Amino acid sequence: MITKDALQALLRESLKNSPADETELVGYVNSTSLTRFAKSAIHQNVREDNSSIFARVALGKRLGVASTNRLTPAAIRLAMEKATSMAKESPEQSDFPGLPKAAPAAEVAAYSAATASMTPDERADAVGRAAAVAATGGVLVSGAYRVGKLSMAVANTSGTEQYYDATDAYLSIFATDDDGISGSAADYAIDVGDIDTEALARVAVEKCKAAANPVGIDAGNYDVILEPRATGEIMEWLNFTAFGAKQVHEGMSFMTDRIGEKVMGDLVTIYDDGTDTTGVPIPFDFEGVPKRKVTIIENGVARGPVYDSVTAAKDGVESTGHGSLSVFRGGPGCSNLFIAGGDAEFDDLLAAVKRGLLVTRFHYINGLLDTRKALFTGMTRDGTFLIENGKITKAVKNLRFNDSMLRAYSNVEAVTQKRGVAGRNWGGIGSITAPSVLIRDFKFTGTTEF
Amino acid sequence: MKELLKEVVASLRKKGVDYADARRVRTTTELLVMKNGEMETGSVTESEGFGIRVLDGGAWGFSSSSDTTPGAVAEVAEQALAIARASGRVGDSRVILDGQETVVDVYKNEVSENPFSVPLTEKLNILARSCEGMSKAPEVRFATASMMSFRNDKLFVNTEGSDIEQTIIETGGGIAATAMEGGERQTRSYPASFRGDYATSGFEFTRSLDLPGHAEKTGREAVELLRADECPSRNTTLIIGGTQLALQVHESCGHPIELDRVFGTEASYAGTSFLGVDKLGEFRYGSDIVNIVADATAPGGLGSFGYDDEGVPAQLTDIVREGVFCGYLMSRETAPRIGLRSNGAMRADGWGRIPLVRMTNISLLPGQGTLEDIIADTEDGIFIDSNKSWSIDQQRLNFQFGCEIAWEIKNGRLGRMLKNPVYTGITPEFWGSCDAIAGEDEWHIWGIPSCGKGEPGQTAHVGHGTSPARFRGVEVGVKK
Numbered sequence: 001m002i003t004k005d006a007l008q009a010l011l012r013e014s015l016k017n018s019p020a021d022e023t024e025l026v027g028y029v030n031s032t033s034l035t036r037f038a039k040s041a042i043h044q045n046v047r048e049d050n051s052s053i054f055a056r057v058a059l060g061k062r063l064g065v066a067s068t069n070r071l072t073p074a075a076i077r078l079a080m081e082k083a084t085s086m087a088k089e090s091p092e093q094s095d096f097p098g099l100p101k102a103a104p105a106a107e108v109a110a111y112s113a114a115t116a117s118m119t120p121d122e123r124a125d126a127v128g129r130a131a132a133v134a135a136t137g138g139v140l141v142s143g144a145y146r147v148g149k150l151s152m153a154v155a156n157t158s159g160t161e162q163y164y165d166a167t168d169a170y171l172s173i174f175a176t177d178d179d180g181i182s183g184s185a186a187d188y189a190i191d192v193g194d195i196d197t198e199a200l201a202r203v204a205v206e207k208c209k210a211a212a213n214p215v216g217i218d219a220g221n222y223d224v225i226l227e228p229r230a231t232g233e234i235m236e237w238l239n240f241t242a243f244g245a246k247q248v249h250e251g252m253s254f255m256t257d258r259i260g261e262k263v264m265g266d267l268v269t270i271y272d273d274g275t276d277t278t279g280v281p282i283p284f285d286f287e288g289v290p291k292r293k294v295t296i297i298e299n300g301v302a303r304g305p306v307y308d309s310v311t312a313a314k315d316g317v318e319s320t321g322h323g324s325l326s327v328f329r330g331g332p333g334c335s336n337l338f339i340a341g342g343d344a345e346f347d348d349l350l351a352a353v354k355r356g357l358l359v360t361r362f363h364y365i366n367g368l369l370d371t372r373k374a375l376f377t378g379m380t381r382d383g384t385f386l387i388e389n390g391k392i393t394k395a396v397k398n399l400r401f402n403d404s405m406l407r408a409y410s411n412v413e414a415v416t417q418k419r420g421v422a423g424r425n426w427g428g429i430g431s432i433t434a435p436s437v438l439i440r441d442f443k444f445t446g447t448t449e450f
Numbered sequence: 451m452k453e454l455l456k457e458v459v460a461s462l463r464k465k466g467v468d469y470a471d472a473r474r475v476r477t478t479t480e481l482l483v484m485k486n487g488e489m490e491t492g493s494v495t496e497s498e499g500f501g502i503r504v505l506d507g508g509a510w511g512f513s514s515s516s517d518t519t520p521g522a523v524a525e526v527a528e529q530a531l532a533i534a535r536a537s538g539r540v541g542d543s544r545v546i547l548d549g550q551e552t553v554v555d556v557y558k559n560e561v562s563e564n565p566f567s568v569p570l571t572e573k574l575n576i577l578a579r580s581c582e583g584m585s586k587a588p589e590v591r592f593a594t595a596s597m598m599s600f601r602n603d604k605l606f607v608n609t610e611g612s613d614i615e616q617t618i619i620e621t622g623g624g625i626a627a628t629a630m631e632g633g634e635r636q637t638r639s640y641p642a643s644f645r646g647d648y649a650t651s652g653f654e655f656t657r658s659l660d661l662p663g664h665a666e667k668t669g670r671e672a673v674e675l676l677r678a679d680e681c682p683s684r685n686t687t688l689i690i691g692g693t694q695l696a697l698q699v700h701e702s703c704g705h706p707i708e709l710d711r712v713f714g715t716e717a718s719y720a721g722t723s724f725l726g727v728d729k730l731g732e733f734r735y736g737s738d739i740v741n742i743v744a745d746a747t748a749p750g751g752l753g754s755f756g757y758d759d760e761g762v763p764a765q766l767t768d769i770v771r772e773g774v775f776c777g778y779l780m781s782r783e784t785a786p787r788i789g790l791r792s793n794g795a796m797r798a799d800g801w802g803r804i805p806l807v808r809m810t811n812i813s814l815l816p817g818q819g820t821l822e823d824i825i826a827d828t829e830d831g832i833f834i835d836s837n838k839s840w841s842i843d844q845q846r847l848n849f850q851f852g853c854e855i856a857w858e859i860k861n862g863r864l865g866r867m868l869k870n871p872v873y874t875g876i877t878p879e880f881w882g883s884c885d886a887i888a889g890e891d892e893w894h895i896w897g898i899p900s901c902g903k904g905e906p907g908q909t910a911h912v913g914h915g916t917s918p919a920r921f922r923g924v925e926v927g928v929k930k
Contacts, residue, residue, distance in 0.1 A: 034906055038715040041541020045533045047513040048802035048906070050499065065493035069516040082494050089570040090489040091578070120511075120536035128540045142718040144905045174718035184718065250592060250628070251635045327481075327493045363721065368839040369852050370870065372635055377850050379843040381721075400841070400848055400874070402928060445928050446874055448848035449724075 001029050001151060002051065002071060004163055011053075011155040014076040020057035020084045022099045024156040025076065026286055026325065028052045031149050035123040038142040039176075040131035045120060054286075056326040057083040058099065061092040065326045097313035102159035105290035105321075108274075108281040112191035115167035116149045123147070126197045130173050133201035139208050141201060143172040143184075147192060150429055154288030162288040166190070168280050170423045173200045174382065175208035180450065181395075183207025184361065184382040186229065188423040188431055190280055207360060207383040214395040216447060217386065223356030224442040225349050225387070228420030230359045231339060232432040234405060235270070237367035237376060239334045243272075243296050244322070245311035246331025247371075248304075254374045254406055255302045263302045264409040267437075269340035270297040272306055274321065279336050279421055279431030284321055291321035291336070300410070308332040335430030342415025342435060349414050349438040351390040357399075357442075358385040358392060367405075374405040379448065400446035414438040452615075454520055455500065456607050458527045462504060463609045467531065469505040469547055471608035473759060474498075474518070475801035480566065483596040484577040486585065490594070499801035504530040508544025509537035514802040547782040548791045550762055552611040557756025558618075560749065561652035565599035565621045568653045573597060576623075576661055583665025584627040589676065590669045591630045596645060597623030597656055598899065600911075604759075612761040620752060620911060621656045622648030622897055625665055629672035636675035636869060638854055640664040642693040643836050648897030648911065649750045671855065674867055681856050681871035683927030687828055688873055689821070689920045691835025694853055695814065696896035696914035702877040703735075703742055704812040704912070706846040707769055707777070708795075708903075709784040711807075719905050721844025724877070725775060727788055735775040736881030739817055742770040744779055746794055746810035751913035752897030753812075755797075759805035762794035769812065773882075781807050799908035806904050811895055813915030817887030821918040824886045826862040832926055833857045833864060834871050850874040850928065874928045880921060888917035 002010075011025045029051045036044040053076050054067045064086030066079040123145045134141040147169045154162045172186040185203035187195045226234075242253035249256075254263060274282045274291030284290050287309055295303050307315070308323030311332055322332035350358075357380075365378035380398045387393070416435040423431060455472040462470040476498040483490040500523065501514035511534025513526045577595040584593035600620040607613050624646015626639040641647045641659055649655040690698065705711065706723040714722060725733065736742075746764035748754050755764050760782050769777045778788075779795035784807060796805035825833065839852035856871035857864045895915040902909055 032906060035537075036715070036718075036905060037540065038713075038717060039541075039543075041543045042509065042537040042539075043543075043715050044804060045509075045511050045537040046804050046906070047529055047533060048501075049515040049517070050497075050802060051516055052497070063489065063492065065491065067493070067495040067497075069497045069499065079496075086492040086494065086570065089574060090492045091484070091487060091574070093488055093490070120533045121539065124536040124539040131540060142714060144718060146905070172718055176714070176717065180722070182717070251630050257633065327491075327495055363844045364841045366839045366841040366852075369872065372633065377839065377841045379841065379848065381844050398843060398848075400843075400850060402850075446848055446850070448843045448845075449876070450843075450845060450847075 001031060007151060007153050008161065008163055010071065011153055014073055015155060015157055017077050018057060018080045020059055020087065022058040022157050023080060024056040024099050026054040027153040029151040032146065034144055034146040035127060036144045037127045040134060040140045042124060042127055053079060054325060054327055055079040055083045057087055058096065059087045061094060061096045062087040062090050063093055063096060064090060067327055095310050095314050097309055099156045099158045100160055100287050100289045100309050100319060103290050105162055105284040106275045108283045109277060110166035110190055110281050112167045115147050115169045115192045118147045118192050129197050130201040133198055134175055134205055137205040137209060139175045139177045139205055141204065142174045142176065146170045154284065156288060160288035162284045164283060166429055168429050169195055171195050171197060171200060173204040175204040177208055177212060181208060181211050182382045183211050186422065188421050211383045211395040214397045216397045219399060219444045219446050221441045221443050223353050224439050225353065225358045225436055226439065227360050227436050228434040229361040229422050231434040231437055232422040233362045233365055235337050235339060235432055235434060237365050238374065238405060239337060241367045241371040242374065243305055243334050244332040245305040245307045245315065249311060249314065252371045254372055255305060259302050259304050261302055262300050263406050264297055264300040265412040266299050267342055267412045267415050268297055268300050268409050271295045271338050272334040272336055273338060274336045276336065276338065279433050280429055282335055282430055285323040286325045287323040289319045289321040289323060294320045306332050306334055337432045339434040341417045341419050344414045344416050346416050346436055349416065349436060350387060352414060352438055353387040354389060356387045358387055376405055377402045397450060398448050399444040401443060402445040403443040408439050408442055411440040412437050413440055451518060452605050454523050455605065458502065458523050459607050459609055462527060462531065467504050467506040468508065469609055470503065471606065472500060472502045473801060474500040474605040476603040477800060478601045480599045482573055482577060483594065484581055485592060485594045487578055487581045497800060501801050502527050502530040503804060504534045505545055506531060506534040507538045509534050510545060511537055512804045545783050546786055548786045550782060553757060553761055554613045557616045559650045561619045562654045563652040565619065565653040566601060579662035580625045580665045583662055584625060584669035586666055587669040587673045589629040589631055589673045590627045592628040593669065595625045595661060606761050608761055614757050614761055616756050618650055618755060619652060620648055620650050621653050622646055623656050623659060623661060625661050625668055627669040627672040629676050631676045634676055636672055638668050638672035638675060639836060640668045642896060643838065643854060645899060648752050648899050650752060650754045651750050675855060675869045678867040678869040681868040681927050685923055685925055687831030687920060687922050688924040688926060689824055689828065689831060689833040689918060691918050692892065692894055692916045693896055694835050694837050694851065695916040695919055697837045697840060698851065699812055699814055699914045699916060700898060701840060701842045702846055702849055703769065704809040707779050708807045709778040709780045713784060720903055724845040724847050729775055731776050733775040734773055734882065735770045735878055736773045737884045738773045739887055740770055740773045740881050740884050741815040742812065743767065743815060744769050744810050744812050748811045748895055751811035751895045752899065752911045753810035753913040758794040758796045759798045760792065760796040762792045765793045767793045779807050779809065797910055799910060803906065803908050806908060808903065808910045809901060809912040811913035811915060813895065814887065816890045816893040816917045818889045821888050821892055824888060824918065824920050825859055825864060828859050828920065829861060831859040832871065833859055847877050849877065871926065872928055873924050873926045875924055883922045884919055885922055886920040893917040
């Protein structure tokens with residue numbers, strides 16, 4: 001991969017040749033390797049090395065974007081010219097405040113040499129160890145082991161220059177028995193050394209065995225314990241529909257006209273922190289603006305969204321460093337989400353449930369039913385259990401929920417101190433760190449056959 | 451580049467690999483999004499690279515790079531071979547590919563008007579007039595118009611001597627009006643929600659959508675939705691319009707017939723399928739009038755091409771015939787496991803991703819009569835269209851869809867407009883309740899440019915031919 005000095009010099013020199021009033025260049029150089037396995041055998045094993053340059057130019061308030069994946073001065077110049085041609089013909093973006101000025105970003109430790117150098121043989125050996133754990137339990141494993149390294153640089157004609165190196169590693173293990181019953185576990189980290197393959201495999205196998213012989217139960221309202229991945233999956237959709245300033249401005253977010261109001265329970269605090277190494281940190285956004293810690297929900301009160309430079313200018317505030325890549329039309333969003341832990345142990349949550357459900361994770365959540373009410377639907381998967389009198393008594397067949405996440409998270413009665421870290425389902429580096437939560441009266445509306 | 455790829459494939463063959471192929475892909479995508487007459491996004495993205503896939507000792511390896519220099523090509527080939535050998539270290543299953551004819555061919559889809567040659571000002575003018583039309587209703591706060599154009603140039607060579615060049619051009623667009631009043635927000639779109647409608651075609655397809663001509667009605671309906679009654683919760687007869695039925699086919703038929711899902715290779719991520727191989731040729735998927743095909747040869751379909759990314763020719767396959775499940779989407783690896791040959795459904799998202807079993811054009815064949823006839827024949831029910839939300843379990847049985855709009859049907863006539871309609875069901879029960887499908891005049895292949903699958907994530911462009919259809923005894927309004 002290109003060195004830091006070479007990448008930064010390439011962007012710096014290219015900016016001198018831009019025909020536009022203002023120009024921003026984002027260099028995104030990545031190498032990703034992924035080993036997928038099913039039924040305890042590797043069926044897909046891939047590597048991708050790519051280097052992209054995204055050019056955003058402004059002629060006054062007229063903007064254009066173009067990209068290339070050739071790391072040459074000529075290719076970058078051509079991309080800037082194409083972006084400029086686009087800008088010349090385009091109507092203005094009246095909210096465009098100009099490109100962000102230079103500001104220093106925090107130094108974060110997000111790179112692991114062990115992750116960057118992990119070989120296909122090492123990943124295969126890890127899969128072999130997971131398969132061996134599964135074999136002792138009489139089941140098979142599926143899943144994916146992904147390692148990636150990324151160098152990102154941002155430079156603009158207003159003096160911004162940022163650079164960041166990161167690695168991430170993700171392992172998901174999914175155990176299945178002869179009847180197709182499944183249990184799963186996953187972990188996400190900067191350093192592959194922090195991922196314990198055998199421990200994850202044991203959790204997946206135990207979940208799978210506990211999930212055997214599920215019984216059907218009626219849909220209805222249940223007290224529910226959501227494990228960290230289930231909470232993280234809900235947060236990912238809330239991020240998409242509500243946590244960015246664009247969603248607030250466009251009346252899509254549940255926070256529109258409700259900032260300062262109590263929207264969730266006292267125990268719910270949600271924040272984004274790009275410098276916290278509990279997850280996988282990202283110190284600046286795609287505009288090169290340093291990330292600030294932003295508290296979105298504080299003890300149930302809506303405090304406000306995350307901003308990029310355009311939405312911040314509209315509200316007369318400063319960008320919080322949450323701008324997305326210019327080639328996409330999306331507004332600002334969170335990439336390092338945290339749900340604050342509480343003071344409970346997992347067993348305290350169990351003990352507080354007379355009759356309810358334990359949900360390992362969800363499948364195919366959709367949060368577009370009514371975004372103002374945060375009305376979501378989705379299915380459970382990979383281990384759903386009945387809790388009776390504080391104890392897990394049996395596995396149950398999967399259920400569909402339909403509920404307002406404002407109503408549900410207003411009914412949070414306990415939160416564990418311990419939190420889990422998950423990668424973002426929708427790709428990109430970054431993470432969601434979430435505890436297990438006990439929610440009273442969660443609404444399940446349908447069932448399925450397995 | 452082709453000679454370079456041929457050389458590297460020949461060198462892998464000399465090393466004794468079971469099989470290898472190499473693909474060079476160059477993509478150009480233009481995205482134009484206008485909101486309230488202002489530019490939201492105007493971008494041109496270009497990407498070029500190659501990927502080499504090696505089968506060695508019955509195990510797969512794949513490596514890819516944007517660096518197309520001769521040294522990089524040789525290095526990537528070595529990486530792919532090393533990865534294949536690592537794959538072989540775990541498990542004792544060995545991949546066997548079906549036999550296919552060697553193909554040497556050049557394919558281009560039919561294009562009358564190259565979208566990249568149409569002046570930008572002309573495209574922006576279409577978008578601006580669309581925004582203006584939607585904004586005539588003052589309650590419309592956000593009028594969004596967008597269009598996309600894609601060009602995909604692909605080279606494919608393999609150790610069996612195939613040598614295929616393809617150029618595929620796709621275009622399309624859509625509009626959406628969002629009206630707001632008193633804290634409520636309703637969106638109405640045309641011709642379909644989420645980016646509109648797309649086809650393998652030149653700009654003539656985008657023109658044919660006549661986005662400005664439909665803008666005013668779209669804006670008006672968004673406002674009417676604000677004042678419409680909530681869709682009631684009840685078990686009723688449901689008539690589903692073409693755009694929503696396209697997504698219904700996509701989720702409840704398209705994904706579960708992917709044979710790699712059936713064999714469990716997507717189990718840990720997107721899930722498996724209720725359509726196990728024991729059901730092939732036996733299972734009653736729907737009523738007698740339900741006929742579904744996978745057709746990669748359909749002119750203009752967004753899932754149409756000359757050859758898939760294993761070099762297998764585009765084909766037409768029966769999936770459901772007179773209600774009985776009878777076919778899968780297959781690859782050269784999966785088809786032999788059930789005694790068949792690939793039907794050309796392996797598709798990769800660009801140069802850096804491995805081909806997976808993907809949808810082509812999965813279409814519900816037309817029946818008879820018109821939507822008007824079906825409504826006239828319905829005493830009591832609901833007509834619903836334009837997707838708003840989607841969710842389905844990991845075996846593709848329990849589904850729930852929300853739509854933008856519905857109308858009550860009473861005594862064979864459309865009545866009051868209803869908002870926030872949602873319906874749910876179990877796939878085979880639902881298709882088993884289908885008792886009317888409109889005819890060819892209202893049949894259209896809807897292009898969806900955003901089908902997700904796989905790890906690392908891949909996006910495929912797929913099509914679904916549908917005409918409006920009627921279903922009995924459907925649960926509506928479950929979100930209450």
